[in-house]
Amino acid sequence: MPYKDIAAFRRSYRSKDGSFAHQRSHNLVRDYKQLQSYREELGRASLPKTLENYQKIVYNKSDKNNFDHYIDVRRKGNISAVVSFSDWQDMYTRLKTIFVGQTATNGLKITGVSQHFVDRTIGTIYLKDDNKKREGVLIKDIQKVVFNGIVGRTKKDSFGRNSTLLYIDNVADVTINTETGVLIQCNPNSK
DSSP: OOOSSHHHHHHHHTSOTTSHHHHHHHTHHHHHHHHHHHHHHHOGGGSOSSHHHHHHHHTSHHHHHHHHHHHHHHHHTOSOTTOOHHHHHHHHHHHHHHHTTOBOTTSOBOOEEOHHHHHHHHOBSOOTTTOOOBOOOOHHHHHHHHHHOEEEEEEEOTTSOEEEEEEETTTEEEEEETTTOEEEEEEEOOO
């Protein structure tokens, strides 16, 4: 239990509706069951160590969004099973720190890093659907491409979004959304 004594529980219970303490106390059993379910499905080591840490993630909108994405890609096998949620978050933070605010070789200011970009950087041993290995990309290779790469084709996807391919042969490909400045994906390149 995250409460040291009954008084702490009561203070939490009386807390303002909608507050973190209120949500924690009123959803304690549901959150515990959900965390146990994830642990059975994905393994204990991949997830938050305590119920309290899990609740801090669940009741923080951006962390919850990232956690839901992590659960989804783990289920699909799109990132390696040895990568924990905290590893995924650390990579996301590291990539944002390195790239956001910088200018890419095509002159576009980088404003963000997509969750998919993080997944592709990490890679996986195999994909569940086709059992093929998808290697990750080294951060130093991504930096080479983003800051010194060749500007390739620009294309529009089915949603009407424009993106540009940056690449260096035998290093990597990086795709950036030309409208938002968000890094979309990266792939090792062995042309």
